[in-house]
Amino acid sequence: MKIRLYNARILTMEEDRPIFLGEIWVEDDRIVYVGEKKEPEDRKKAHSFDKEIDCEENLLMPGFKNAHTHSGMTFLRSYADDLPLQKWLTDKVFPMEKKLTGEDIYHFAKLAILEYLSSGITAVFDMYLMPEIMAHAAIDMGMRCVLTSGLNNFTSSIGVVTEEYEKWNHFSPLITYQLGFHAEYTCSKNLLVQMASLAHKFRAPVYAHISETAAEVTNCKKKYGMTPPMFLDCLGMFEYGGGGFHCVHMRPEDFDVFHKRSLYVITNPASNVKLASGMAPISQFLEKGITVAIGTDGAASNNSLDMFKEMFLTTGLAKLREKNASAVEAEKVLRMATVNGAAAMRLTDADVLAEGKLADMILIDLQKPNMRPIHNIEKNLVYSGSKQNVKFTMVGGRILYQDGNYYVGEEPMHIYREVERSLARIMQ
Numbered sequence: 172m173k174i175r176l177y178n179a180r181i182l183t184m185e186e187d188r189p190i191f192l193g194e195i196w197v198e199d200d201r202i203v204y205v206g207e208k209k210e211p212e213d214r215k216k217a218h219s220f221d222k223e224i225d226c227e228e229n230l231l232m233p234g235f236k237n238a239h240t241h242s243g244m245t246f247l248r249s250y251a252d253d254l255p256l257q258k259w260l261t262d263k264v265f266p267m268e269k270k271l272t273g274e275d276i277y278h279f280a281k282l283a284i285l286e287y288l289s290s291g292i293t294a295v296f297d298m299y300l301m302p303e304i305m306a307h308a309a310i311d312m313g314m315r316c317v318l319t320s321g322l323n324n325f326t327s328s329i330g331v332v333t334e335e336y337e338k339w340n341h342f343s344p345l346i347t348y349q350l351g352f353h354a355e356y357t358c359s360k361n362l363l364v365q366m367a368s369l370a371h372k373f374r375a376p377v378y379a380h381i382s383e384t385a386a387e388v389t390n391c392k393k394k395y396g397m398t399p400p401m402f403l404d405c406l407g408m409f410e411y412g413g414g415g416f417h418c419v420h421m422r423p424e425d426f427d428v429f430h431k432r433s434l435y436v437i438t439n440p441a442s443n444v445k446l447a448s449g450m451a452p453i454s455q456f457l458e459k460g461i462t463v464a465i466g467t468d469g470a471a472s473n474n475s476l477d478m479f480k481e482m483f484l485t486t487g488l489a490k491l492r493e494k495n496a497s498a499v500e501a502e503k504v505l506r507m508a509t510v511n512g513a514a515a516m517r518l519t520d521a522d523v524l525a526e527g528k529l530a531d532m533i534l535i536d537l538q539k540p541n542m543r544p545i546h547n548i549e550k551n552l553v554y555s556g557s558k559q560n561v562k563f564t565m566v567g568g569r570i571l572y573q574d575g576n577y578y579v580g581e582e583p584m585h586i587y588r589e590v591e592r593s594l595a596r597i598m599q
Contacts, residue, residue, distance in 0.1 A: 172221050172568060173198050174530075179226035180537070181205065182548065183524040184233050184510050190548060195231060196220075197530040200344065200567035205524050229562060230535040230548060233524055234293025235478040236512025238437040239416045239466025241321075242283035242308075243276040243299040246594055247471035256384050256446045264471060270597045273304045278589040280308035285583055286476040287314065288572035291561040293531040296437070296466065296516045298351060298378075298416075300326060306339055306346050312579040313571050315531060317516045319351030319378050322366065323358050329365045336373060345567065349517065350413075354380040355399045356387055360406075367408045374411050376517070378437075379403070381415030384448050388420045400425040409434055414515055416466065417442075418456075419449040429461045435515035436461055438507075440484035441475070442468035453489040454498050464515040465508045479560075482508050482553045501553035530568040536560045 177194035183205060196204035244264075251263035276299070287295060294315035297305050302318040309316035318339055320332045332350065339348035350373065352358050352366050370377045381399050382388050388398055395402045401424055403409065409428070414435030418425075429436065438451045456463050465485055467476045482504050489499035513522035521529040537545065541555045552560075563573040571578055 173219065174568065175220040175223040176226055176231060176534075177208065177223065178228060179231045179534070180228055180548070181524065182230055182232040184506065185523045185525060190230070192228065195524065195532070197565075197568045200530055200569075202524060202526055202528050202530050205526060226534055227538070229537050231524065231532055232535060233509045233513075233522065234531045234533045234564060234566070235291050235508045236464065236516055236518065236521070237287060237292045237295040237467050237476070237478060238435075238464040238512040238515045239439055239468060240283070240295050240297055240476065241299045241469030241471070242280040242295065242297050242305055243271070243301075244469035244471040245279045245282045245286075246271075246275070246590070246597065247469075248474045251471050252445075252474070254446075256448055257386065259446060259472070267597065268300065271300060272593075273301050275593040275597065276301055276304045277308050278586065278593050280305045281312060281586045282590050283470065283476060284308065284312050284314045284579070285577060285586065286470075288564045288577065288579070289561060290477050290479065290558050291533040291535070291564055292476070292478055293533065293564060293566050294513070294516060294518055294521060296349075296378075296512075298353075299469075302335060302339070302348070306342070310343050310345055313345070313566055313569050314579075315345050315518070315521065315529075315566050316347075317518065318346065318348045322352040322362070323354070324362065325357070329362070329369060332366075333369060336369075336375070347517065349378055350375050351378040354383070354387070355391055355403060360395075363403065363406055363408070367403075367406045367410075370408060370411055370413075376411050376413035377408050378414050379416065381418055382420045382425065383417035383443075385420050388422075398422050398425050400428040404428045404432065414464075416468075417448065417451065419443055419451045421452055421455075426455065426459045426461065429456075430459050434461070435511070436463045437466045437512075437515060438463055438485060439466045439468040439473075439481070440488050441480055442472040444484065444488070445474075446472055450488045450492045452492070453485060454493050454495075457499065457503065462511050462514060463507050464512040465504075466512075477558055478508055479552075479556045479558060482556075486553060501547075501550040504553050505549050530565055532565050534562040536562045 174197040193207045296317045298321045409432040418436045486499045510522045521531045
């Protein structure tokens with residue numbers, strides 16, 4: 172499929188390239204041209220298009236990268252609320268997850284994908300039970316997904332993670348896999364040592380929930396005499412990089428570990444607020460040269476999978492935490508939600524809009540009142556933007572969502588019905 176997207180404002184997210192009026196050409200799953208408007212004779216010489224879309228001076232930009240989520244947890248949306256993290260996990264989440272089947276997770280993941288697409292999310296970094304189920308749901312709907320293991324003392328094993336890593340990095344252009352485990356507090360030291368050895372075997376980065384709550388840090392220091400980042404680093408966990416999800420309660424020595432190992436911080440502000448886990452020190456990460464990306468976390472703790480909300484909270488909470496209205500500017504937050512997320516997820520071909528890159532992009536409706544006047548589009552996106560502004564979401568050259576309609580191979584109502592059937596059995 173050859174598609175021409177013309178008469179568009181274009182924000183490529185490349186360094187020092189301002190927004191301009193032009194067009195983008197897509198061939199199959201790649202971008203083949205980004206630039207000023209082409210004259211008809213020049214277009215004919217270069218390409219014949221299967222489809223041409225007038226963007227009506229709306230904004231084309233890279234899709235958002237949701238750098239931490241648990242897609243299958245949509246079934247617990249508004250079920251496990253108003254509890255602190257540990258009580259939320261042990262009293263609500265873990266008991267219900269024991270009832271899940273692979274078929275359940277498949278339907279719940281599809282529900283999440285619908286929400287991602289309507290929020291302008293073109294790729295997700297997903298950690299959940301049975302990652303192969305999420306892989307098949309993503310492939311079936313055309314979604315880009317980076318899988319990571321939620322390995323812990325109760326689910327999966329090093330052998331299974333090894334098999335998953337080798338399989339899903341060579342299965343589909345939509346799927347990749349990174350090494351990961353749930354958290355220090357759900358894994359024995361022996362299991363963590365094995366994970367570190369696996370990272371060395373594959374020369375691969377490792378990702379996990381790190382320093383999400385004050386209690387997690389306190390308990391880790393009691394057990395090992397070190398904070399979670401320090402303890403994991405002493406095991407050799409991050410010789411090849413990786414990252415931490417949440418990273419709310421960080422000590423000075425933890426910043427040093429993240430900087431030394433070039434680790435990514437993936438912040439999840441809505442989840443952290445709702446579970447009262449705290450406010451991540453975003454300004455300090457930036458001052459230390461640590462790259463920050465953004466995730467929604469799962470619908471059980473958030474409860475929405477909305478990157479516009481996450482962007483606003485990332486900057487808003489940083490300003491509140493530092494008591495400084497100039498902290499963490501909107502342009503930096505937009506970069507966290509796009510380019511930095513792609514870097515954290517190792518999606519180096521999906522970071523910016525440029526020739527040869529993957530055609531993962533969104534069209535933002537600038538004709539809505541919340542986008543006017545257009546003093547600064549980047550600031551509008553972060554401070555006043557919402558899901559209502561997403562006109563279409565394209566992944567790999569396919570428009571999967573456009574103007575309230577989905578093009579994912581099945582009707583949303585069918586997905587909703589399957590979700591309700593699974594829920595009826597689980598909640599029985």
